[in-house]
Amino acid sequence: MKKLIIFACISCMLFSCEDVEKKAGEKLQAARIAFEQGNYNEAKILIDSIKILYPKAFETRRAGIGLMQEVELQEQEKSLVYLDSMLQTKQKEFDAIKNKFTFEKDAEYQKIGNYLHPSQVIEKNLHRSFLRFQVNEKGEMSMTSIYCGPRNIHHIAVKVIAPDGSFAETPASKDSYETTDLGEKIEKADFKLGEDGNVMAFINLNKDKNIKVNYLGEHPYSTTMTPADRQALASVYELAQLLSSITEINKNIEEANLKIEFVKKKMGSADTSGS
Template sequence: MNKTIYIFYPIIALLFCSSCSSKQKDAKSYLSAAREFYQSGNYESAKLQIDSIKIKFPKAFDEIKEGHMLMQQIRTSENQRNIAYCDSMLQVTNAAIEKAMLAFSLQKDPQYQEIGNYIPKLTPSTQLFTRNTLRSGVSEDGKIYLESIVVGQNIGHQQVRASLSDGSYAETLPVTSDGLNYSFNTIEGRYEIVKYTGKDENGVSNFISLYKNEPITIQCIGRKTISFSLSKNEKEAISQSCELSSLLLERERLKLEKEKSETLLRYLQEKAADK
């Protein structure tokens, strides 16, 4: 009986050591795979391998520690790569913005405005109050807006609808705010101007840009409703505004993305220096 026990314990110990060794070997294989993925630039797969070590081998302390150190290297490389990508895309975007700007004039009074507006040259201000129209513009920070102008009629309009011949349409939300919806009279007649920005614009400019090669009817809706057709230049101007807005917003997104990566990179470098 005692002899059996003496033989049994060494076998258990041997099996336990073998199991530990096997687990350690498996943990090392995950770590090795993580390093290979890291070297090839496949950072997501490398991080998955490191996470698997912690989940599957919670007692493989050496491998977990090495995995943590490798994870810091991966995050550093990720942010360095992201900064380089943003720099590259900013060059492309800035070149596209510079080209698009040729079709616009900047309107800005530094005394009263912190942010000016880019106005398409196809819709000059000198022609604004000669007929009913829908014009567009883009603020310097990339926000598009539409302005409906009704000349010589008192309809109290608050919104516009852009329609195609097949009945499909897009319309703004009603705008009643002072400063965005106003009217005035001169010796030459009455004028109503409504400005649609942000959620109030409601995608009407994109709708017009998408269907700029088709006839588009604009309805100005208020106590009464009037209709007019957009000219080729008016549609093209709105399309140009959509493009410029998209480019300016993309530039701001890239700048923010780069700034986030630079902040994270500084944090990782400072953390590494403290060790």
Template sequence: MRTTILTLCCMAALLMAAACSHEKEARAELDRARALYESQQYPAARNAIDTLRMRYPKELAVMKEALRLMRLVDRGECERNIAYCDSLIPVREREVETLKQGFVLERDARYEDVGRYVRPEHAVERNIGRSYLRCGVNEQGEIYIASVYSGTAPINHTGLKITAPDGTYAVTAEIPYDGDVNYRFRDDGRTTEVVTYAGDNGIDAIRFVDGVADGTRLRAEYTGGRAFAIGLTEADRRAICATLRLAEALTDIDALRKEREKAARKVAYIEERETKGLQTTSDEPRGKGREGSK
């Protein structure tokens, strides 16, 4: 009997020693993660906390502290992102204001909430009766290219293919006639067709035009209907390139603002969780005190 009791005591002592050893190791890992956090090495701190949680899941007290530290890491990363966005947004806004000087804003306040920036040479009133490629970008940064046809007979086109002298080319998506982004009308004996390729539907063709050297003679073929093609003028090519620059700057600003808003919401959420956690912790001793007084 004594041997059994002694054996049980030894086993219990060993288990307690092992548990203490695990807790000590876990706290050492937690201290390392906290040091990384305090030195603003947030990705490394996150990895250290993840490793800690995998190795010592049963050390509940340490896990609770690790969870709170992870929230602090999240908040630190968000605050860094906010500071980055706050520093870069004004820079990009100044660039946009400079780029916008070469554009006019078209918007019908009766029907449209968002306007479009177009180069003066691509304004509709300056191109009546002309077949050409028109490019623009809305105020939110979405770029589009439109194939405009004007002639005595309809061609019923639905797409666009732009070809360089070396045989390389880019195409737009095919846009079926819908009376909206692909519409046509006849006036005074002439047919006008306008097909608009917005966003991904036209970006490959736009980037292709932007990527060729100045002075390159490009051919624009209207596809999907009766054969028709035009040569892209150098003025139209430059207008497309300038529109792409403005679109990229507007898109960057929109992305930065959304990233900042997302980070700010996460900071507010983390701070709310922290406040609730502190309130819960501070309420516990008072609750125990009231129970004891009863």
């Protein structure tokens, strides 16, 4: 009698294990179909569900790990093809307009050069108070408020005002300095896009309007942006968005390649351990 009970229990366990493996196998097959159809997220969700629903389906879970690696590899390889295509498109756009800008880079002191509108090169703007715009090769845009006059105003911020009274104002500059050249007082304050109180975006939005610039410091000073300066901002702003996109795509390509390398190593070690 005792033997019959033991036999019955073993039979139940075997049938139970077979039933678990069968159900888990159905999930795995559904995941494989989703993978072959290019539904990578669905495939990964189905594979993950096997571990949760059928933790004792060891053989199927092991097969699921292998399928997950295939999914991740193909997903990254397809992503890489898409990113390469996007990069080529953006690079062509950049090549088509880069000659419209002046490129400045001091090879001795700078690792990254800057692009600016030709109308705003220093040689053409001596003894003038104005807002100067530039973007580096990574797409990081910045603005420099330049003041030239007979006395210091000790400015550390600027406020730009549109004809309808709307305005934007920078916070205090984190990088400003003053000097004197042949009796002329020169002050400069730098502001990065994103840390400029939305001033550059405001100017770009109002590039077709007369914009007043108030220099904020110990002494009041105001000027009006010239049409050339407003156009310089609009051009550099557009270039910054393009270069920023190229930088982001290159970053994503690098990450995709690292993931592909990592998955291939995992697949290789699995093959080695299995053989």
